[in-house]
Amino acid sequence: MHRNSYSLAALAAAAVPGLVPARTTPIATPDEDLDVAGIIGEQGRRVLVQSPSTTASGVRLERDLKVADALSGTPLQGVIPPVLGFVKLSEGGRATVTEAPVGRPLMLEDLQGSSELARSLGQVLARIHTVPRYAAESAGVESFTPEVLHAEHRARILAAKADGYLPAAVSQRWETLLEDEELWDIAPQFIHGDLSEESLFVSGESISAVRDWSSSKVADAASDLAWLISSLDPERFDDLYSAYRDELPTSTHPRLVERAQALGEFAVAEWLAHGVETQDETIISDARGMIADLDADLAQLARDEAERAYDEMAAREAHEDRA
Template sequence: MHRNSYSLAALAAAAVPGLVPVRTTPIATPTEDLDVAGVVGEQGRRVMVLSPSSTASGVRLEKDLKVADALTGTPLHGVIPPVLGFVKLSEGGRAAVTEAPVGRPLMLEDLQESPDLARSMGQVLARIHTVPRYAAEAAGVESFTPEALLAEHRERVLEAKEGGHLPAAVAQRWEALLEDEELWHVTPQFIHGDLSEESMFHAEERISALRDWSSSRVADAATDLAWLISTLEPERFDELYAAYRQELPTEVHPRLVERAQALGEFAVAEWLAHGLETGDESIVSDARGMIADLDADLAQLARDEAERTYDALSSRDEQP
């Protein structure tokens, strides 16, 4: 069941001894079945309360908190709000209260406008991807082999193609990417798995908090970069990626950025499948529009390449 801000404040008071709520503030969440609010106490203390409104969201919340707890012993501890308490819900499950994230929710415009913030994002991503596997396994996250990851991508693209949703040029590009064996030489690493504006906070030109670890797993580091490379301006992404590489203790795969770009494209097929499965025509229309845009981009690239080839041949023929 969903709860309003007053009910969430009451849950916070029950979970945290001595907390007397004065007011609440809404906080966006990536999922519709998780109620989240910021609560300000009498002495100005700020906490965040998270209450699942379904069994599925309760399972995700428990995984989120278990992973976050496992990460408190890693270099990420400074960006993970600590849990302050729990309270049982009448319908089953429990709500959780954490310290309020420092700063304010991150918007893409913030990253676009701030080189320092982009570099901080790159540093935090590197720290995520260097979390030891034993810490991830202690939190019970799933681990995927490179073969399993590639099979998942193949299935996603095949479904879109067989459903008649892919123009020929897009289908050919995606199939060529999937056949490029070197591109998919992945060393699985711990990843967040579902980065979004709702999962990050920032303050003073740095990433100050990360939340929602329910999709974390040991998989392809390119997954966490895919969203950023597909949304940020190239110059800003380059700054983020340079900071990412500098923070890592080891060299990255030489084609990591290329793979992230591919995963960003494949995500459109996943978005389309989600829209079709849920019968949400707005999602289906959005995904089809993105596929059409990619098709147009590929057509323009083909024209540009043809013009370059023609110019080169013409120049050679004109030479004495």
């Protein structure tokens, strides 16, 4: 059951004693089955109310809250808004009210234009990835072995290949990446699992809040970096990754960035699989366009490499003739 902003304000008032809603503000969320609104009280207090409209979204919300609670005793507590109250819903489940995240939702343009903000995000990512496994497991998050993660990637690529959607160059590249054992020799860590503009808030030049923990798991740290390496220009990603490494108590996997790049490419196959599964031609067309772009990039790289090899050979021959 979906609720409008007025109904959400009433839920917030019921969950938080003394809160008198004065106005509401929309909050973007990637979950269409979760109604979310920012509520501003008469005294200027700002809260965030979330109400699931389906059983599945209710399960995700409860998982989100359980993980966030487990993280409250870690260095991430400063970017996780505290829960203020709950209210049972007539159709089952419950709505939750938290302090409103400080600042505003992050936009990629913010990161592109600010080295300091990129470094702040790198530091927050490092703190996420150093959450102790016992804290993650106490929240009931799933843990995946390197073998299981690798098998999932392979199955996704093989499915795309079997459906005839992969050009030869893309197929060969992805198969070569999958066969590189060193690349996938990872130590699983706690990850957010679904980082996006909607899940991050920014205030000034700093990341002020991280939301939506329902997809968190113990898996590959490269997963949280994949969307960033695919979206940011190299200089800004270098700023982020430098701060990430500086914040970590131990060294990173020597090929973490390369694996993040690979996962960014594999995400296209995942998007394609989603389109095929849902029979959504718009998604399928979008994914095929991305694959075509990658195929064109690989063809250009091959041409550039051939030209470099030819130039080097010509230079050697010229040197030998002069000798």
